[in-house]
Amino acid sequence: MSGQNTLLPNLKTNGRKEYVKQADINHLVKGVALLAGGILAASCITTELSFPVRGFLFCVGAALCVIGVPFLVKFYKEVKAFKEYVPQWDKGRGIFDRMAKELNVWYEEGEELVSCDGDTRYYLKLQRDRLEDKGLRMQNVVRPVKGKSFGTAAFSRKSAWYTTDMLYEEISRELRFLKGPQILYQRQVEQVMYEIVVHTPNEKETDHLMITCPNCGAVSPVSQLVEGCRYCGTRFRMKDLFPRVVNTYFIRTTSIMKHTTNQRRIMGILMLVMLLVCMPGVMISSEGVIPIALFTAYLTALICGGVGGFVITSFMMIGSLFQRDGMKHLPLFRTLRSRSRIKGMMKRMDPNFSYEKFEGQMVALIRMAVFAKEPQNLTAYCGGKRDDRFADIIEMTYTNGMCLQKVRQNGNVLHLTLRTWWINYSEVNGKIIKTGDLIDATFAKNVARRETPGFSITSVNCHSCGGSFDAVRQRNCPYCGTEYHMEEDYWVIEDMKLVR
Ligand SMILES: [Zn+2]
Ligand SMILES: [Zn+2]
Numbered sequence: 041m042s043g044q045n046t047l048l049p050n051l052k053t054n055g056r057k058e059y060v061k062q063a064d065i066n067h068l069v070k071g072v073a074l075l076a077g078g079i080l081a082a083s084c085i086t087t088e089l090s091f092p093v094r095g096f097l098f099c100v101g102a103a104l105c106v107i108g109v110p111f112l113v114k115f116y117k118e119v120k121a122f123k124e125y126v127p128q129w130d131k132g133r134g135i136f137d138r139m140a141k142e143l144n145v146w147y148e149e150g151e152e153l154v155s156c157d158g159d160t161r162y163y164l165k166l167q168r169d170r171l172e173d174k175g176l177r178m179q180n181v182v183r184p185v186k187g188k189s190f191g192t193a194a195f196s197r198k199s200a201w202y203t204t205d206m207l208y209e210e211i212s213r214e215l216r217f218l219k220g221p222q223i224l225y226q227r228q229v230e231q232v233m234y235e236i237v238v239h240t241p242n243e244k245e246t247d248h249l250m251i252t253c254p255n256c257g258a259v260s261p262v263s264q265l266v267e268g269c270r271y272c273g274t275r276f277r278m279k280d281l282f283p284r285v286v287n288t289y290f291i292r293t294t295s296i297m298k299h300t301t302n303q304r305r306i307m308g309i310l311m312l313v314m315l316l317v318c319m320p321g322v323m324i325s326s327e328g329v330i331p332i333a334l335f336t337a338y339l340t341a342l343i344c345g346g347v348g349g350f351v352i353t354s355f356m357m358i359g360s361l362f363q364r365d366g367m368k369h370l371p372l373f374r375t376l377r378s379r380s381r382i383k384g385m386m387k388r389m390d391p392n393f394s395y396e397k398f399e400g401q402m403v404a405l406i407r408m409a410v411f412a413k414e415p416q417n418l419t420a421y422c423g424g425k426r427d428d429r430f431a432d433i434i435e436m437t438y439t440n441g442m443c444l445q446k447v448r449q450n451g452n453v454l455h456l457t458l459r460t461w462w463i464n465y466s467e468v469n470g471k472i473i474k475t476g477d478l479i480d481a482t483f484a485k486n487v488a489r490r491e492t493p494g495f496s497i498t499s500v501n502c503h504s505c506g507g508s509f510d511a512v513r514q515r516n517c518p519y520c521g522t523e524y525h526m527e528e529d530y531w532v533i534e535d536m537k538l539v540r
Contacts, residue, residue: 050515054133055191056209060125062187062297063118067111074108076338077101083330116508124478127184135237135283136192136207138180145286147180149338153414157287158252159404162498162512166411171434173413174467176224178435179216182233184209187297193465199392199492201249202241202282206396208234210293217434217465217472221468224473230298231290231437236400237492239283250494250501251281258508259499271508288401291440292365292463299360303353310352311345366476368539370441370461378444382456385447389454389487400460401531406481408497409533410436419511419526420533422499439463445480453527455534457481478539483531495530503528 082101086092129137129144135155146164153161164432171178195206211233216226241249246263253265256272268275318340319333326332379395386393405420410430415421441461448455462477502517502524503509509518517521526532 050196052194052196053190053192054194056127056133056184056189058188059127060121061118061185062122062301067115067118070309071108071111071115074104074111078104078106078108080331080334080338083334086330104424125186127186129184133192135285136209136235138485139235139285139288140211140233144181154254155283156288158257158496158498159283159408160288163404163408163411166408166413167434169413170411170431174434176217176434176467177218179214179218180435181214182211183213185212185230185297186519189297194460195396197394197396199394199493200242201245201392202238203396204397205237205239205283206234207237208232211290213290215435215465217467219470224467224470230293232293234284234289234291234400236286236287236397237285241278241282241286248492250492250496251284252494252496252499253284254280257499257510259494259496259501260508262494287404289400289438291404292367292437294387299353299357301365302356303349306353307346308347310349314345314348317343366474367439367441367461367463367465368476368478370439371443374443375441378442381444390490394495399442401481402442402481403460405483405497405531405533406460406536407436408481409481409536410479417513418497419500419515419524420530421536422527422532423482423535426536429466429540431537432468433464434467434472437463446482452486453484454487455482455484457535458483473539475540480535480537480539481533482535484527484534485531486528492529497526497530500524500526500529 051314080101081104082095084101085096087094089097108267129141131141132140134323139153139155142151142155145151146153153164167178178255189210192207192209197204197206204537209232211231213229213231213233214226217224231258241262246266247261249262250259251262251265252259253269253272253274254276255274256269258271260269260271262278262281264270265274265276265281266278315337319339322333322336322340323330326336382398383393383395384536386395386398409415409418409421409426410433412421414417415423415426439461441459443459444456445459446455446457458481460479460481462479464477466473466475498510498512499508500511502520502522504522505517505520507517507519511524511526
């Protein structure tokens with residue numbers, strides 16, 4: 041099932057099949073109502089009504105109970121099935137699912153990803169090295185959320201080079217850090233997983249469109265990879281090269297579905313408790329007439345438990361909106377203003393500028409500079425000594441907050457200072473700590489040069505001889521020795537501060 045949004049023509053959703061649906065609350069309501077009514081009618085046997093009436097009411101009551109029980113059994117079975125249900129990714133649905141599945145396999149077995157570009161693979165390797173240095177293991181399993189959801193949403197933007205899709209979906213994520221067999225930390229969170237995917241390259245531009253070789257990682261124009269990579273000789277078909285995930289990140293969320301489940305549970309429990317609590321009182325006040333006592337108790341439970349539960353859960357819902365999971369306060373208006381400021385400024389320099397892509401690039405650079413063992417070796421990092429606390433970070437969740445702090449232009453070089461919002465996990469003295477962090481990073485780039493589409497931080501082309509080389513391990517071209525300056529092609533980090 042896929043739908044086109046009429047308000048935002050670039051937004052499409054691809055629904056996910058619910059193999060096991062959430063239990064039908066109607067079954068519970070019917071079952072409880074029949075049972076309650078049945079018990080009430082049957083309890084009339086204890087009154088002083090004439091025997092035929094009592095007998096009749098008892099039979100009716102018993103019948104209602106017999107009809108009601110199967111509904112409860114059905115509801116219980118549905119709840120159990122839903123609880124045991126583990127939604128799976130479906131490779132046939134496309135790149136979003138493929139990438140999610142590959143990520144799970146990476147964290148489980150260390151098998152390399154194939155749907156993403158070299159930069160994402162590199163960042164994952166840096167993270168794995170950091171964990172290994174600390175003697176830790178990280179388990180990270182992402183799954184589609186259970187119950188009703190909009191499925192995968194896609195926001196498309198076509199440029200002169202290719203189409204860029206921002207795909208996102210609500211997921212449930214299990215995060216666990218282990219030292220040997222011991223679990224140091226675990227938690228299950230609901231997040232939105234984002235994947236930035238490029239596909240459908242412009243056939244006329246394949247000579248200029250750069251992409252990393254899926255085999256050796258060197259950067260070459262798409263047209264050349266189709267004829268055979270000049271570094272490793274592998275030939276690729278267009279469908280081996282595209283679509284490709286160029287960035288992925290997670291953002292925290294609270295799903296409506298979780299709230300509804302909570303609300304039902306709390307209302308149900310409260311009703312039951314109210315029923316039991318007021319039973320003795322109503323027995324006394326009704327002078328032992330059981331049907332009247334029961335009826336009063338039902339009414340009390342329904343009103344107090346139902347209304348009370350609704351009010352309590354509504355407050356909880358409002359509370360959860362303000363609960364930022366340790367994330368530092370994000371000034372909403374400043375964020376929005378800063379977003380339009382960045383857009384306005386960058387659009388003047390590059391008409392193809394996309395904020396989503398820019399945001400993804402900045403996030404990827406920061407992640408790489410944080411996870412690198414020695415950031416000074418990264419061509420994309422020109423800052424001084426890094427804050428020692430960065431070396432303890434083992435997992436980073438970007439929380440979709442980015443504010444422009446300062447802009448400065450020196451000739452053709454633009455310097456931007458951005459404040460970014462994160463939830464980070466660090467290992468300090470054998471303990472895992474979760475912190476809401478701000479990272480203030482200053483980026484620089486020569487804005488006179490148009491950015492090459494498909495630019496890779498890990499593999500670059502020498503400005504002097506054109507040779508492709510691994511910019512992560514060396515700053516000088518291995519073919520001609522020329523020093524490589526990434527700020528000529530791409531953003532570099534000049535400074536990075538941690539505010540905790
Ligand atoms: Zn190659
Ligand atoms: Zn060179």
